Amino acid sequence: MKFYIALLIMGILTQNFVLSKFLGICPFLGVSKKLNTAVGMSAAVIFVMLLATAATYPLNILLEKNGLDYLQTIVFILVIAALVQIVEIVMKKYIKPLYNALGIYLPLITTNCAVLGVVILNIDNITEYAAYGYGFGHAMMNSFAAGAGFMLAMVIFAGVRSRLETADVPKFMQGLPITLVAASIVSLSFLGFSGLVEGLGLLG
Amino acid sequence: MAEKKKINYGKEFAKGILKENPVLRLVLGTCPTLATSTSVVNGVGMGIAATIVLVCSNVAISALRKVIPAKARIPAYIVIIASFVTMVQMLVKAFVPALDESLGVFLPLIVVNCIILGRAEAFAGKNPVLASAVDGLGMGIGFTAALFCMGTVREILGAGTFLSGIDTMIGAFVDLKGFTGFDFTGALDKIGLAPMTLFVLPAGGFFVFGVLMACVNKIAEGKGLKKAANTGCEGCPLAAACGKRKGEECDAE
Numbered sequence: 001m002k003f004y005i006a007l008l009i010m011g012i013l014t015q016n017f018v019l020s021k022f023l024g025i026c027p028f029l030g031v032s033k034k035l036n037t038a039v040g041m042s043a044a045v046i047f048v049m050l051l052a053t054a055a056t057y058p059l060n061i062l063l064e065k066n067g068l069d070y071l072q073t074i075v076f077i078l079v080i081a082a083l084v085q086i087v088e089i090v091m092k093k094y095i096k097p098l099y100n101a102l103g104i105y106l107p108l109i110t111t112n113c114a115v116l117g118v119v120i121l122n123i124d125n126i127t128e129y130a131a132y133g134y135g136f137g138h139a140m141m142n143s144f145a146a147g148a149g150f151m152l153a154m155v156i157f158a159g160v161r162s163r164l165e166t167a168d169v170p171k172f173m174q175g176l177p178i179t180l181v182a183a184s185i186v187s188l189s190f191l192g193f194s195g196l197v198e199g200l201g202l203l204g
Numbered sequence: 205m206a207e208k209k210k211i212n213y214g215k216e217f218a219k220g221i222l223k224e225n226p227v228l229r230l231v232l233g234t235c236p237t238l239a240t241s242t243s244v245v246n247g248v249g250m251g252i253a254a255t256i257v258l259v260c261s262n263v264a265i266s267a268l269r270k271v272i273p274a275k276a277r278i279p280a281y282i283v284i285i286a287s288f289v290t291m292v293q294m295l296v297k298a299f300v301p302a303l304d305e306s307l308g309v310f311l312p313l314i315v316v317n318c319i320i321l322g323r324a325e326a327f328a329g330k331n332p333v334l335a336s337a338v339d340g341l342g343m344g345i346g347f348t349a350a351l352f353c354m355g356t357v358r359e360i361l362g363a364g365t366f367l368s369g370i371d372t373m374i375g376a377f378v379d380l381k382g383f384t385g386f387d388f389t390g391a392l393d394k395i396g397l398a399p400m401t402l403f404v405l406p407a408g409g410f411f412v413f414g415v416l417m418a419c420v421n422k423i424a425e426g427k428g429l430k431k432a433a434n435t436g437c438e439g440c441p442l443a444a445a446c447g448k449r450k451g452e453e454c455d456a457e
Contacts, residue, residue: 020406022239026318029234070294073312074286081279113235113316120309172422173414176231180414188407 003132004141006202011145013193017114018153019186024114028154029179031105032161038154044105046147049118051087052080053143056119057136076119081110118146156186211335220342223429227350228420232318236310237351238409243359245369245385247351249303250310253292255344258320260288262328262340269329281324282315289314302372319347350416357412362403364389 017023024045031041056076063069088106091099109115122139129138160182169178197203226232233254240250264284265272272280293311297304304311314320323343328336360366368385389399402408424430 022235022406022409023313025234025238029231070290073290073293073315074283077282077286077315078279081282113313116316117309117313120312124309172425173418175421177414177418177421180410180417184407184410184414187405187410188402191405191407 002202003129003138006197007138007141008145008148009197009200009202011142012149012152013190014196016149016153016190017118017146018150019183019190021117023117024112024150027112027114028150028157028183029176032154032157035155035158035162038158039151040101041105042147042151042154044102044109045112045114045150046144047102048080048084048087048106048109048115049143049147050140051083052076052115052119053122053139055079055083057122057139060123072120072123077116080115080119084110114146114150118143121146153186157183160186211332213335213338216335216338217342220339220344220346221349222346224343225346225350225420226319226322226343227347228417229424230319230322232322233347234413236313236317237347237354238406238413239310240307241351241354241358241409241412242404243363243365243369244352244355244367245373246303246306247355248348249300249373250307251344251348251351253296253303253307253311254314254317254319254347255341257285257288257292257314258323258344258347259337259340260291261285261320262323262336263333264288265324265328266331266333266336272329277329278321278325281321281329285320285324286315299376300373302369306369319343353416354409354412357416358403358408360388361400362405362408363401364392364399 011017015021018025018028027041027045032038056079059075059079060069060072063071063075084106088099088103091103091106122142125139125142126134128134132138161179164178164182167178173181220226224230227234227237236250236254241247261281261284265281268280268284289312292314293304296307296311323340327339331339356366359368365388366386368387371380371384374380392398400408403412
């Protein structure tokens with residue numbers, strides 16, 4: 001149980017996917033202008049991350065059993081791409097309200113490095129956290145935490161950017177440069193959480 | 205149509221390095237740029253790995269451009285790119301294990317590097333093989349050059365070294381005569397200074413990238429070019445599949 005909480009805190013605060021692992025920077029910079037789109041995109045990311053982990057974790061066991069683990073990258077990206085397509089079609093047909101909320105973000109997520117990243121990191125974690133018996137439940141928790149961390153970063157940054165809109169920025173810094181410097185400050189504030197997991201004794 | 209047009213190879217090559225630098229002008233591939241530029245050796249290693257994948261996938265996609273049906277092109281491109289990434293991954297693991305260690309998850313993530321899919325969609329899918337190879341090489345070198353600039357600033361300011369760890373990367377192929385990179389920490393210590401670790405941390409990465417982009421914008425402005433901006437859908441290789449028209453913003457409700 002302790003390790004589950006540790007994974008949650010690590011994913012959201014100390015090892016935030018966007019602000020300290022640099023995964024999913026494109027949507028972080030591109031889709032964080034308005035709060036509601038930031039929330040919609042993040043919700044879709046959490047959903048796809050959980051789905052992709054649920055599909056690829058068992059698949060990896062199958063690959064390893066047959067000595068095919070070098071095919072990981074190809075298999076994972078194809079499974080994610082196919083999965084996102086299927087989910088989009090099923091959602092469109094049967095769960096219309098959910099499709100209206102998340103639908104437009106789904107195709108963008110296929111090539112989002114955060115999703116493939118979390119899937120690959122989950123497989124790497126099996127050896128890294130072998131002492132804690134890293135398994136399917138942990139992988140799912142890790143994916144959820146990564147997605148929640150992504151959402152937190154997006155929501156905070158949407159707020160920062162709305163303030164930035166009205167700020168008087170020097171001409172050469174306008175646009176992307178000032179956005180990146182603002183991201184740097186947000187990332188800096190997350191450094192304050194480092195050591196939290198060890199401090200709480202959750203990795204004992 | 206593109207076939208009959210005379211292709212200026214020099215121009216195709218040079219545009220990737222300066223005018224259409226993938227990182228600093230087109231704002232593609234930001235994730236690996238920020239994550240792997242903690243040191244020069246790391247960044248250039250990433251750049252070279254991505255360049256190899258980019259050239260190979262551009263050639264393969266361009267050669268197959270008449271066979272791949274337009275509607276299934278994105279999945280086809282992804283499979284081609286993923287195959288080359290797997291090959292590069294195996295080669296790096298075998299010959300430069302230190303690079304594999306330091307790039308970690310970003311080595312397989314070359315698959316989803318927008319530069320590669322973006323070039324496939326914007327160039328290789330429409331142009332002959334040789335032009336695509338030249339375009340890939342130019343873009344790859346542009347990417348590597350941007351990583352080199354970021355890496356130089358971050359490593360010198362953040363760690364007080366330059367080219368550190370070069371022996372673990374190319375030591376197996378070239379005799380470096382015991383050279384392991386420059387180290388300024390001793391000299392800094394004498395005048396009572398320490399390296400600013402912040403620049404190696406994620407926050408420093410965002411900061412250096414922002415400042416570098418501001419400089420490039422300033423230069424581009426002087427030359428009358430457009431400012432680099434996150435173009436939303438236009439820069440996104442999936443824009444066509446996404447069903448949004450060009451120019452329309454991704455976050456349109």
